[in-house]
Amino acid sequence: MTAAPARIDHLVTSGTFSLDGGTWDVDTNVWIVGDDTEAIVIDAAHDARAIAAVLGGRTLRAIVCTHAHNDHIDAAPALAEATGAPVLLHPDDLPLWKQTHPDRTPDGELADGQVLTVAGIALTVLHTPGHAPGAVCLYAPELATVFTGDTLFQGGPGATGRSFSHFPTIVDSIRDRLLTLPPQTRVCTGHGDGTTVAAEAPHLQEWITRGH
Incomplete structure (x- = not known):
C-alpha cells in the first residue's frame, strides 16, 4: 500500500480579535x-477542540503561528497541551503574543528561510513583516500553495492601521517575498476566500496608491 498523499485541510473558527482597546467578531x-499520519497546524484560532477533531488521530508535529494577533493564537496553548506539539512563532512577535498569553511562551522560534517538513512536504518560512513585526508566510512548492496569514488577502494587503503594523513594510514584503512566487501559486489566507499570486500581482501599484 502506498502512503496517502499530503493534503490541505481547512476549517473556519469563530471568535474575537482584540487590539488597541477594541474588539471585533x-x-x-x-x-x-x-497526510493520514501526521500534520502541521497553521494558526490555531479560537477552538482547540474543533481543530483537534479535524486532526483526528494524526500526530501533530507543530503549531505554526503566522503572527501573534490573538485571533490566530488564542487556541494554541490548549491545542499544544492536548497534542504535545510545539508552538512556533517568529520572535519579533513576542510582544504581541504576551498580550494574549502572558504566562506561556512559545516553544520554538521561526526564522526566515527555515524549512518545516511534514508528510514529505517542505514548507519554507518567509518572514513578511508589516501586518505584524514577526509575520511569516509558509510556502509549499510541492502543493503550489503559500499560506499568508494576514499578510496578503484576496484584494490586497492585510490591515496596517493598528499597533505594531506598517504599510510600506507590508507592501515591500508582498512585492519581494510573495509576488515573486510562481503565478499559479494558490494563496491560502488568514480570513476570507483564497486567491492566487497571478490574481493579486497586477494590483500592487493600486495598493501603494491607495495606502498613501
Whole structure:
C-alpha cells in the first residue's frame, strides 16, 4: 500500500480579535497540512477542540503561528497541551503574543528561510513583516500553495492601521517575498476566500496608491 498523499485541510473558527482597546467578531481560517499520519497546524484560532477533531488521530508535529494577533493564537496553548506539539512563532512577535498569553511562551522560534517538513512536504518560512513585526508566510512548492496569514488577502494587503503594523513594510514584503512566487501559486489566507499570486500581482501599484 502506498502512503496517502499530503493534503490541505481547512476549517473556519469563530471568535474575537482584540487590539488597541477594541474588539471585533472574526472568522479565522485554520489550515492543516499533512497526510493520514501526521500534520502541521497553521494558526490555531479560537477552538482547540474543533481543530483537534479535524486532526483526528494524526500526530501533530507543530503549531505554526503566522503572527501573534490573538485571533490566530488564542487556541494554541490548549491545542499544544492536548497534542504535545510545539508552538512556533517568529520572535519579533513576542510582544504581541504576551498580550494574549502572558504566562506561556512559545516553544520554538521561526526564522526566515527555515524549512518545516511534514508528510514529505517542505514548507519554507518567509518572514513578511508589516501586518505584524514577526509575520511569516509558509510556502509549499510541492502543493503550489503559500499560506499568508494576514499578510496578503484576496484584494490586497492585510490591515496596517493598528499597533505594531506598517504599510510600506507590508507592501515591500508582498512585492519581494510573495509576488515573486510562481503565478499559479494558490494563496491560502488568514480570513476570507483564497486567491492566487497571478490574481493579486497586477494590483500592487493600486495598493501603494491607495495606502498613501
